[in-house]
Amino acid sequence: MRELFELRGADPELLFSPYCWRVRLALLHKGLEFHSRPLCFTDKAPLACSGQQLVPVLRDGDCVVHDSVAIFQYLDRAYPERPLLGTGEAQSRARLLERVIFQALRMPLLKILVPRVHALIAPADQAYFRSTREKALGMSLEAFADPQAGTAQLRQALAPLEAWLADQPYLDGDSAGGSDYLVGGLFFWAWCLGTQPWATESNVGAWFQRLLNHYQTSCGPVKRAEPDGQALAVPTA
Template sequence: MTIILHELVGADPARPFSPHCWKAVMALAHKGLPFERSNVCFTKVPEVEGGVSKTVPVIRDGDQVVSDSFMIAAYLEETYPDRPSLFGGEGGQAMARFVESWTNTVLHGVMRDIAMKGIHDALAPVDQAYFRSSREARVGKTLEQMVEGREAALAALPGTLMPVRVTLKSQPWIGGSSPLFADYIVFGALQWVRLTSNARLLEADDPVKDWFERCLDLYDGLGRSVPQSA
């Protein structure tokens, strides 16, 4: 049975940009599970699967409905143990929780000012109004003020990624010898900005750049199938 993945899109349904939805996409591909992508705009999220969640991604796997990217990964790991592991064991799952916490609280904080205006501009008008009001209330800044912080955010990004850079100097993936869900968590953040901004995030000689390019090539170029923002 094909799994249905509800994921966030803007005015162009061919350009899904949510970092959390990309984590779910990569997790499903990692498991080698067939899935169908269902497009959802911001203002339609409350209608997904009867309002099961305030956010996407949400998956339906037969009678099972699961929300939240980490919970989706944990569900896939438990339900399909014969498929390639997303965590490499209980300890790996616990460590992935740390990577997610760092990404959500530190890395996303830097990425926000780079991405927010681009996200707004990619939405349909009804979603633009919702996005502006909700994000400005959450952050305490206007979108224009976030744009003013874009250069400072770009300057701060290399230092913010230092833990990832140091890790990748001694191993090819955050997960070790092969990619795991921890890789997809950080990948989702960089993919988010790649698809909403034309900013050059990483220098050519940066180990994080090499890692990100390899992530884009995984699963027949799944991440690269959506071109970078012009």
């Protein structure tokens, strides 16, 4: 049985990593069953099989792959039916879309979600999360976190997606594909942490709901933290 090593909160059923959600959606797309191995931030020993210390890690028989994009590429090679990224120019375009959109959305969401992550992980993980993130950010979590500014920045960053999804139900067209999962992982990240800083009644909101409904119909309810009440107002212009 395939194993997916992924990140959990203090509640072992709360799985919130955007990168791990990418892989969950990709495995569903391929119709591949797997066994979840949820890990805390500081639970590094099980990842030794991958030669590094970050999730997601997929172990498929004797093959061990880490990094979400590398896992997508592996799945397309090993299970070519229903491609995720395709090959050649198609794969390059998917990677470009992922890089541009992901980078535009990640920082605004991080400003919103940092306090939520810190509050919802195991106490033993909080010191690790604080030290590693503060080193990367160059400031304290409290100085970096700014949900109000993050929400305003996210509103602007979502505009291209909102326009794109006005003409088609998914980023990849009439049905969901690799681009939807690469970007959608960010939305599962926020939603699982109990936050929805985008408008429900919007093209982006409808797109995410389609992804969520498809996943829950196939795999059962997704564990979500208690909602924090944040929601983006529907843009009026």
